[in-house]
Amino acid sequence: MNNAYISEYLQLIKAQLPIYGKAEQAFIMQLTDTIELYFADAQTAPESVSDVIHIFGSPQHVVNEHLSEHVQDVARHMRARRYVRTCLVAAIVALVLVLATFIVSQIYWNSATQIVNDYEAPVYSDEVSAESELESEF
Numbered sequence: 001m002n003n004a005y006i007s008e009y010l011q012l013i014k015a016q017l018p019i020y021g022k023a024e025q026a027f028i029m030q031l032t033d034t035i036e037l038y039f040a041d042a043q044t045a046p047e048s049v050s051d052v053i054h055i056f057g058s059p060q061h062v063v064n065e066h067l068s069e070h071v072q073d074v075a076r077h078m079r080a081r082r083y084v085r086t087c088l089v090a091a092i093v094a095l096v097l098v099l100a101t102f103i104v105s106q107i108y109w110n111s112a113t114q115i116v117n118d119y120e121a122p123v124y125s126d127e128v129s130a131e132s133e134l135e136s137e138f
Contacts (some may be wrong), residue, residue, distance in 0.1 A: 001043050009052040009059070016063040019077050027066050031056075051131050 010032060017024050035056060039045055046052045056062065067074055 003039070005046045005049045005052055006032070006039070008049050009035070009056070012049075012059040013062055016059045018067075019074060021073075021077060023070055023073055024066075031062070032060070 010028060013026075013031070014020065014028065035052065037054065048053075053059070
């Protein structure tokens, strides 16, 4: 039995879960089986989501019962998630700093090279006369 109201109820429960791992997938599967078995035995189908909520409880209540049974698992999973997120942010910040340093150094070296290439030595009057004499010989 795949009733849209049952699916909607299960989606409301999934939305309330702070994590969705193997234990939560097993919980959702078990809850799905229980709900479908209940309505198969009753030989009726729910007429709305409120019928399912009335029989099985609000999604918040169902999730709170599940989480109270698995407090250590949820806490461990959330700590691991926070650690991974922190490491990822640190890696991104480090990458941005390395790229910024590289870009600034490239800009510096390009501008320094341009200054050296554009530099013309001052010409003194003695040198001008010596150059003009050399040019006149040719």
